[in-house]
Amino acid sequence: MSLIVQKFGGSSVADPECIRRVAKRVAESYDKGNDMVVVVSAMGDTTDHLIELAKELNDKAPEREMDMLLATGEQQTISLLAMTLNAMGYKAVSFTGWQAGIITEAVASKAKILSIDPKRVEDALAEKKIAIVAGFQGFTAGGDITTLGRGGSDTTAVALAAALNADYCEIFTDVDGVYTTDPRVEPQAHKIDRISYDEMLELATMGAGVLHPRCVEVGKDFGTRIHVRSSFNHNEGTIVDDMGGRPMEQQMAVSGVAFDRNVAKVSIFDVPDKPGTAAHIFDTLANEHVNVDMIIQAGQRKNRNKISFTVSADDLPKAKEIMEEMKWQFHAQETSYMDKIAKVSIVGAGMITNPGVAAKMFNILAENDINIEMIATSEIKVSCAIHEEDMVQAVRALHKGFGLSEEK
Ligand code: ASP
Ligand code: MG
Secondary structure: OOEEEEEEOHHHHOOHHHHHHHHHHHHHHHHOOOEEEEEEOOOOOHHHHHHHHHHHHOOOOOHHHHHHHHHHHHHHHHHHHHHHHHHOOOOEEEEOOOOOOEEEOOOOOOOOEEEEOOHHHHHHHHOOOEEEEEOOEEEOOOOOEEEOOOOOHHHHHHHHHHHOOOOEEEEEEOOOOOEOOOOOOOOOOOEOOEEEHHHHHHHHHOOOOOOOHHHHHHHHHHOOOEEEEEOOOOOOOEEEEOOOOOOOOOOOOOOEEEEEEEEEEEEEEEEEOOOOHHHHHHHHHHHOOOOEEEEEEEEEEOOEEEEEEEEEHHHHHHHHHHHHHHHHHOOOOEEEEEEEEEEEEEEOOOHHHOOOHHHHHHHHHHHOOOOOOEEEEEOOEEEEEEEHHHHHHHHHHHHHHOOOOOOO
């Protein structure tokens, strides 16, 4: 008997038929004698619809009110799933983020979880009830509703699994697991059976949409094993863990190719080449919660620098506002903004010990006549910002070039 947290995303609970399928799946695990906690997202495109609805009334709605609105999506699903299970003869009880004890920072729309006191969930389990918890939402110490950022239900699930000391967390989705790249872009992509937290974190952060990056971080920090699998079949999915059993030196150099179309590049020309310039720019962006990804600084002329960086395209309006202010403060000559940028990344634990991986990536892009706008590296990934129109070709060429298109 195990304590299992299962998470079902929006597409798995899109309509009554889907909810019934999810209920059956939960019941199946419960009938095997497991303690079950279930985290669900809003049904189908509910969150998008709520955002559109809000925009019709106020396109700059206060973030607090947006959180209040968006949290209702998940609240519909928890009650509907609990009702369905009850109709099937199971004792199921639903909890909002607050009732499940999920405390977050007081940052609207992308709050981080500070702590979880899952007392009511534990009490329900002790009574052999199935606990259903709303994903994506929490509460501040001051009592306001917050949301965790788009896709945040994954993070709710893994954080709850960690807080409950669950045996593992199953993330159910509409694909069979984590793929070497998105099969919609490269049909030769195949499912990865097992992957380390670090590689998964890079893949998720670099744009592999199947898992919310923050849930992988939580999994890593608390050693919570994550199983990503399909809600439409019983196939084994992808296990994300510390890869304890992997032979130390038999790692694939590249285990996946990730991409993100939703990138914008920002440049500011002619800022002073002196201590504190970059600190001031990036502090200001951070204070406004604009996440910066790749950064390049280059000398432009004597005592003046050019700084370029990438942000998510969604953050571009905010970044623009800040950078126009910086331009004025630093008497900079010019700013520029490009929103048709994509980022492609190769990820793999063996990369650091395999010289030439980055060079090979640049060569593959060059052979395909693809220009690189920016480069960033870490121990286990190399990312290139390129023009969005080149992205599909780049992903396919890299997937093939690094031997991922052949059957393992
Ligand atoms: N419903 C939220 C969203 O659509 C959270 C989630 O699905 O994980 O982003
Ligand atoms: Mg999701």
